[in-house]
Amino acid sequence: MHPIHLSGAEILVEMLIAYEVEVIFGVPGDTNVPLYDAMRRAQDRVRHVMVRDERSGGFMADAYARLSNKPAVMEVPSGAGAMYALPAIAEAHYSSVPIILITSDTPLKMEGQGVITELECAKLFEPVTKGSWQIKAARKLPEYVRRAFRLATSGRPGAVHLVIPEDVLAEVVAVDTISLHVETECGHFPSHPAGAGAGQIRELIELIGAAKRPLLVAGGGTNRSKAGPLVQKIAERLNLPVVNTITGQSAMADDHSLAIGVVGDNGFHPHANRAMEEADLLIYLGSKIGSVVTIGWTFPSANRHRKIVQVDIDASVLGHNTENALSICGDIRAVCQDWLAAIPDGMAVDSAWADRLNLWRGEFWQAAQSEFDDDSLPLKPQRIVKALNAQMDRPYSILSDPGTPTPHMTRLLRLHDVESVFIIPRAYGGLGYALPAVVGAHLARPHVRPIGLFGDGSFAMSMGELETLVRLDVPAILIHFNNACFGWIKALQRLHGHNATYSVDFTGLDASLLAKAFSIKAFRVVSAEDLDAALAEAFAFDGLVFIDIVVESIADVAPPVYSWLRRIGHDPLSIPPVTNVRLGMPASS
Structure with a gap:
């Protein structure tokens, strides 16, 4: 039973608990005292983790969300607290990680009077969130919390920011004038996963059937949607080699015969990049096809015979950097479920393609032993x-x-x-x-x-x-x-x-x-x-x-x-790989 009246801080905490939030990361400050009082009284139902710096707290929340598949919650005080959190929130947002940041702000009644730490926090976070709003009445808190979870977890996941003035946190509201209901599907992400149309899946399968050297490129979206096991099943059914971007690492175990290696610029495998260069069909799963994976949009080299398929939850990135033969807007896991179910019996890529890539891979790891x-x-x-x-x-x-x-x-x-x-x-x-x-x-x-x-x-x-x-x-x-x-x-x-x-x-x-x-x-x-x-x-x-x-x-x-x-004049694709190349004389010389 809820009490007859609740403060804004109590409403916020009750809503977070209803969304099954288990951990709130944060830093105590001048403006969040009412919130801390509410969290103290609810500490048997939700845990607060005090951090020593707001940016670090944001990074904790980022990792928590990535691994729990739940939106993480971070709270900070006004002024410098909000500014310190900005880098971590930006990183999470553009990495498609859902974080709900709550800034406890200076009182509304002092707005515009130059009170210490006053800052237009909502505007500060607008460029690096899916939504950033100031809440001006405690009765509006349930509505905004639901909106925050809905937005953070739907479509391309990302960060949302709520600014709650101190006097709104302290304001008392009659419980029978508000609704504390939650949308349970928004407690995880993606909250409303969209699959592909049957026609798109048929077209994808036809493209694979017509290709001689198809290659699947697992990007960060593969991990964000927990699609790794499905990608592995698809690869095994089709004998389809898989490479991954840096953020797509661990989508498959590294010792799997179809997990060829890391592509792109930083920490690449030469055999994986050579696979990209020789492929006649590239299927990107959850990749923006950005500057690192394409080495500044110079790789793989231009080839009018190579076809590109791009699957992403965000329609705005489809075809943004490439001319796609097929673009599919959908959650990677949902699309892979549809794809796996539609693969015809007996369909498989010629084993010579994977065998060649594994030959290169074996040569690479043999040569790497001298580095080890x-x-x-x-x-x-x-x-x-x-x-x-x-x-x-x-x-x-x-x-x-x-x-x-x-x-x-x-x-x-x-x-x-x-x-x-x-x-x-x-x-x-x-x-x-x-x-x-x-x-x-x-x-x-x-x-x-x-x-x-x-x-x-x-x-x-x-x-x-x-x-x-x-x-x-x-x-x-x-x-x-x-x-x-x-x-x-x-x-x-x-x-x-x-x-x-x-x-x-x-x-x-x-x-x-x-x-x-x-x-x-x-x-x-x-x-x-x-x-x-x-x-x-x-x-x-x-x-x-x-x-x-x-x-x-x-x-x-x-x-x-x-x-x-x-x-510096070396062939990055050479096997054995290029090693021990000095960039310059030691700084002390």
Whole structure:
């Protein structure tokens, strides 16, 4: 039984609970005191996770939503709190991750009077959300909460922002004047999945039947709709090779004979990119066909005989960057269900196509062994991946920053368990993601251990959340790539050809000492022997672990980035792959 009257804050909390929200990420502030009082009284029904920084809280919510398949809820106070949250909300929105951000704002009665922290928050978030509104009366809260969940989870998922002034949170409303009903289908995403028309499915099957070298390209939308198992069934029924974008990684297990590898620019597999070049039919699932997967819209090369099929939940991206033979607007999972059901008995792609790709793949991995076995100092990222691969004997949630760890991890990390996921934020590539994201990953999947991968530039932006991991007892393995620079940017500066770098180096430190200050089990790694021992102990330990690894900078030796290798005169598609190409002289010379 609800009481006769509820405050705006109580209405908000009751609505969130009715939508089966289990966790609210947030930071206390001047304007959200009424909300915290309401959450305190409901703490046996919904959990509040206090974070140390609004941006980090947004990254936690991002990872939670990706792995729970539920819209995540984040609350922040007015002014600086809202501004600090902006980068994380933008990343989630353009990565098609549903987050509902609630800003507790300055009182309406003080509007326009210059009260401290006053800011037009609704306008601030308009460019990076599906909707951003200020609520001016407590009785309107149920309507706006329903609208927020409906919008965040329908069509292309994304972020929604509600601005609730402090006096609206405190305002009391008679319960019999409002409706607290919820739309249960909007508690998960996509809330209203659309499939393909029967005619479109027939046309897709006809295109595959007419092709000699068809290739399926799994993008981020494949993972967002949890379509990986269906993609695998389709691939197996048709003997259809599958490649994936960075955000499409872990749609299929890496050791599957039809999972060829990563395409595009960053961390690519040469055999997977060669498959793109030779394919006469490309079927993109949940990919915008943007700048990374197409290497600045130069790849694969123009070929009027190659046909393109694009399937996406967002009609606005269909044919935006390509001339499509077929465009299908629909949820990837729903479309794959229709597709699988319609495949004719006995239909299959000539096995010679997959056999050729696997021959190239085998040559690549044989050649990569020399990279894995290099124990030279400072440690190469490839050697770190080898040590990680040796420990991947069960499911893990792997969260990586988009900087130093990305190219080698994307290319060489091998995930064999279908429950394992590999997440890198690719919309804006902001640093500081991985360390807080392991919190969201753990709360979404407490039965799967999270691993965070980040460079020292990233660590400096989010190290305060070490306290959050300790407080919440998150059993993460945190791996810090320590090279005392913004390695990605330093490499870009060197790529201009004059070997001049500026304002990209910083003081090296023993980050394990910082972790120990938070009472975290920590290791300092400077050799291959240290690395293997530290990882073995970390994976055997069931608590939070921090491993600080002194690593070779990607600014010194070129990582597997297609456009970079091409720029310095090497063939990115060569097998054996191009390795140990110096970008310039060390900064100290």
